[in-house]
Amino acid sequence: MPNAPKPKRRPWLQGSQHNSKERVVRNKFYHSTRWRKLRGMFIKEYPLCVECNGIGKVVDHIKSIKMGGEELDWDNLQTMCHRCHNIKSGKEAHL
Numbered sequence: 001m002p003n004a005p006k007p008k009r010r011p012w013l014q015g016s017q018h019n020s021k022e023r024v025v026r027n028k029f030y031h032s033t034r035w036r037k038l039r040g041m042f043i044k045e046y047p048l049c050v051e052c053n054g055i056g057k058v059v060d061h062i063k064s065i066k067m068g069g070e071e072l073d074w075d076n077l078q079t080m081c082h083r084c085h086n087i088k089s090g091k092e093a094h095l
């Protein structure tokens with residue numbers, strides 16, 4: 001179809017700087033010693049998933065960092081298994 005409208009491409013908007021920068025900051029945080037230590041302590045204290053009482057694998061931020069939640073606040077953490085965490089993350093992505 002030679003007359004098909006061209007898809008609107010705006011390469012300069014792809015992966016805006018704001019987003020990529022934010023992602024780098026978040027990854028840095030999750031690899032930080034402070035977080036790993038806190039996470040390890042937390043999961044020892046609360047080893048079970050808050051949703052299904054299964055074996056917890058993920059220490060989740062109740063209020064996500066993206067939403068302004070405290071990164072290292074014990075009260076903002078909860079243990080989840082991968083399954084329940086994925087469900088929660090999926091819901092958050094649609095907010």
Ligand SMILES: [Zn+2]
Pocket residue numbers: 049050051052053054080081082083084085
């Ligand atoms: Zn679970």
